Amino acid sequence: MKESKLALRALALALALLLVFTGGYAFGVNSVKKKEIAEVPAGALFAAGTYEAEAAGYTGESNPIKVKVTVSDNKIENIEYTIDGETPTVGGLAVPKLAEKVIAVQSPNIDTITNATVSSTGFLAAVSEALRQAGADPEALVPLQEEAAVKEIEKTADIVIAGAGGAGMTAAITAAQNGKTVIILEKGLFPGGNSSYATGGMNAAETHYQAEQGIEDSVDLFYEDTMTGGHDINDPELVRTLAENSSAAIDWLDSIDAPLSDVGLAGGASAYRQHRPVNAKGDILSVGTFLVEHLSKTCEDLGIEIVYSAKVDEILMDNGKAVGLHATDSDGNNIIVHADAVIIATGGFGSNPDLIVKYRPDLKGYVSTNAPTITGDAIAFLEAVGADFRDLEQIQIHPTVVQTDGSLISESLRGDGAILLNKNGVRFTNENGTRDVVSAAVNEQPDSYAWLVTDEKVAAKSNVIKKYVSKGYMIKCDTVADLAKLIGVEEAVVQETLDKWHTACETGEDAEFGRANPEKNKTYVAELPLYAVQISPGIHHCMGGVKINTNAEVIDTKGNVIPGLYAAGEVTGGVHGGNRLGGNAVTDFVVFGRIAGENATNYTK
Numbered sequence: 001m002k003e004s005k006l007a008l009r010a011l012a013l014a015l016a017l018l019l020v021f022t023g024g025y026a027f028g029v030n031s032v033k034k035k036e037i038a039e040v041p042a043g044a045l046f047a048a049g050t051y052e053a054e055a056a057g058y059t060g061e062s063n064p065i066k067v068k069v070t071v072s073d074n075k076i077e078n079i080e081y082t083i084d085g086e087t088p089t090v091g092g093l094a095v096p097k098l099a100e101k102v103i104a105v106q107s108p109n110i111d112t113i114t115n116a117t118v119s120s121t122g123f124l125a126a127v128s129e130a131l132r133q134a135g136a137d138p139e140a141l142v143p144l145q146e147e148a149a150v151k152e153i154e155k156t157a158d159i160v161i162a163g164a165g166g167a168g169m170t171a172a173i174t175a176a177q178n179g180k181t182v183i184i185l186e187k188g189l190f191p192g193g194n195s196s197y198a199t200g201g202m203n204a205a206e207t208h209y210q211a212e213q214g215i216e217d218s219v220d221l222f223y224e225d226t227m228t229g230g231h232d233i234n235d236p237e238l239v240r241t242l243a244e245n246s247s248a249a250i251d252w253l254d255s256i257d258a259p260l261s262d263v264g265l266a267g268g269a270s271a272y273r274q275h276r277p278v279n280a281k282g283d284i285l286s287v288g289t290f291l292v293e294h295l296s297k298t299c300e301d302l303g304i305e306i307v308y309s310a311k312v313d314e315i316l317m318d319n320g321k322a323v324g325l326h327a328t329d330s331d332g333n334n335i336i337v338h339a340d341a342v343i344i345a346t347g348g349f350g351s352n353p354d355l356i357v358k359y360r361p362d363l364k365g366y367v368s369t370n371a372p373t374i375t376g377d378a379i380a381f382l383e384a385v386g387a388d389f390r391d392l393e394q395i396q397i398h399p400t401v402v403q404t405d406g407s408l409i410s411e412s413l414r415g416d417g418a419i420l421l422n423k424n425g426v427r428f429t430n431e432n433g434t435r436d437v438v439s440a441a442v443n444e445q446p447d448s449y450a451w452l453v454t455d456e457k458v459a460a461k462s463n464v465i466k467k468y469v470s471k472g473y474m475i476k477c478d479t480v481a482d483l484a485k486l487i488g489v490e491e492a493v494v495q496e497t498l499d500k501w502h503t504a505c506e507t508g509e510d511a512e513f514g515r516a517n518p519e520k521n522k523t524y525v526a527e528l529p530l531y532a533v534q535i536s537p538g539i540h541h542c543m544g545g546v547k548i549n550t551n552a553e554v555i556d557t558k559g560n561v562i563p564g565l566y567a568a569g570e571v572t573g574g575v576h577g578g579n580r581l582g583g584n585a586v587t588d589f590v591v592f593g594r595i596a597g598e599n600a601t602n603y604t605k
Contacts, residue, residue: 038051038135054067060472065095068130091123093191098113102124109138114372115192150333159172160185161343163312163347164191165346166586167571169184170590171600175598176299176302182305184299184305185310186306187309192296193371193374194374195288203246203274203586204222204260204273206218207250210263215263215271217271229577229580233394235575242575245591246587253590261276262275264415264416267432267433307329313328320563321564323340340603341564344568345589352375355375363539367401368406379392386556388557394543395541396543398537399441399537401540403536418523418525419452419501420438420453423449423451427500428444431515435581436579442535449534453525482529501525542570543579546571546572552567552592552596
């Protein structure tokens, strides 16, 4: 029943988007403005010259991808591009690779890049239009075959890391700062993985930012919230390590010029401890994009080598010790990195439907918020060296997910005061409850969906919300009547719901659902215009994974440490138990990434 409801909703929303963008390219890329076609000389493919075109990318038509394509009579010679609207760590890295590929194969008819589908589609659409202006039929340009012999590439480093997400890059930076040579093997074509998708913030207790803002919190309270949120099946020692090292992790981010200075509230937390980045104007930014940009830049500054399109499939062992990694690239080449220590940071398996169904059959049909590269490859190669696992069935669903493409609507919006209304226009739960509780509440509503509603006071300072609006996820409602029309109910119903919430905020008591301290929220959802997005739960995080100890050392099935082998981030199990609190994933990858990097360094000595 759940699966069919989700499928029907997804289909309906997809058709709606199709109607909006009729005549355009997929993924929201609108029609390209077509110009006059040049006359092609006899025997030529193109009319030589430079042609300009544009198409919508990640931020839509407001800031499109622009290209200048230079051609000779029979060759695509050069492609210049402007991609100001693309995320630097996603489209910003994908477009240069696509431009190089188009020139290499002399055709725009190439595959889009995983994780950057929207940017890829927009860029290729713009290039195709420029070639059409040059007198060619873009669809008839068959890609040239690139012939290359399979190679065996061998490298050596002090430490080799699988995965260039948050945990992998944090570990690499820590080791490099200690004077070690590091190579990272990354399955995708750019860094970030699931870390790029984090939109909220990083939980940390007893930080200097909390002290400066007069926020009372403690390591003990952070520990208790995380254990309670995880239904007390977490590993207490790992949770204690997470909480005790969280403040130092914030300081470390300060040291690499990645400050998280704004402090908000996340679901399941008893104090304001979710640390978020802001720009020069004070607007709240997406924590994942922000950190990935700074971590990748720091890796570059330290000379850390990242090998992209390198899918790790084997841990090299010698007399029971981890001594390197084997990977294959997209051309089938074998990449072997010999090292004194190995760190696994490949993430979970949220984008692998087969593994999801294997461990949780009840989640079949759920959309996933994960990056497409997060498919659980490490489970097989860790099993092969005798590693043990825990809690693999503990897969978290997030309550606020756009069903058309799995885009996550940040939990920080609810922490800042946003409310949830069902299809009847009324609140139905404590919006700041843990993710499993709020997800269950949404699923219990008519048609298993809800509307998340916030207001101008929050939106004005949130680049995250601005991005949701530009992508068409979040709808701007100038009046309460507009919001009611969007939901499909009478205005009086929505107004009554808002009035009850305003009263709760004024009195400090949410009589309906017991939301704690509503007066502390930064908004009453009262300042027009209002903003709303339709959401349902989606697969979000794998709490289970390989067993580690507090030194981030991997544990085998006999309870022993596997020498030289470390792991950090979502690939591990035990930190989050049966439910991860919002804001703890970033804490996890920074804290245990640093621990893995530090202990791998010590091991190599």
